[in-house]
Amino acid sequence: MRKLALALALAASPLVAQEDGPGPNLEITVAGEANGTVVIDLAEDLAPQHVEQITALAEAGAYDNVVFHRVIEGFMAQTGDVQFGKAGENTGRAGTGGSDRPDLPAEFSEAPFDRGVVGMARAQNPNSANSQFFIMFQEGYFLNGQYTVVGRVIEGMEVVDAIKRGQGQSGAVAGDPDVMTSVKVVR
Numbered sequence: 001m002r003k004l005a006l007a008l009a010l011a012a013s014p015l016v017a018q019e020d021g022p023g024p025n026l027e028i029t030v031a032g033e034a035n036g037t038v039v040i041d042l043a044e045d046l047a048p049q050h051v052e053q054i055t056a057l058a059e060a061g062a063y064d065n066v067v068f069h070r071v072i073e074g075f076m077a078q079t080g081d082v083q084f085g086k087a088g089e090n091t092g093r094a095g096t097g098g099s100d101r102p103d104l105p106a107e108f109s110e111a112p113f114d115r116g117v118v119g120m121a122r123a124q125n126p127n128s129a130n131s132q133f134f135i136m137f138q139e140g141y142f143l144n145g146q147y148t149v150v151g152r153v154i155e156g157m158e159v160v161d162a163i164k165r166g167q168g169q170s171g172a173v174a175g176d177p178d179v180m181t182s183v184k185v186v187r
Helices: 004-013 048-059 157-161
Strands: 025-031 036-042 069-074 076-077 117-120 135-137 149-155 179-186
Touching: 025 048, 036 048, 036 157, 048 149, 048 179, 149 157
Parallel strands: none
Antiparallel strands: 025 036, 025 179, 036 149, 069 076, 076 135, 117 135, 117 149
């Protein structure tokens, strides 16, 4: 009976899914210190509202030319501020904006924040995620159950590893940050 329960639990785990998992994928072209493509398998079953929001923004082209504004060595790279994070514009407020879509209620899960996992950024209010997301450089289990997991990198983790790092505790990227030049939804 225990073996059956374990097998069912593993089969239901979306982050153990195959690379051609059930959800849509995001294909992100990155330019700057990092150059290449990152593919994220979105976990529709874990966070359906967040995945719908991300895919709608990507399909509308909102993520194109958005910078990685907060990048902390050994922790994560954050991007997705479609309001204030466009490359070539004044990105001094990058990280403080969202999109014209509403904030989302938290969709916390049991999925751990392992290397390559993608989570939704938010303010202090757990129900404030909007468009920003982050990719983990390494595990950050202190985030478990406190941030919504929306997917994981299935290709291009070496590109993520090469993203220009920020400075100080905030990880603010000075000068020219790396950019998501194109973000497409692949189903």
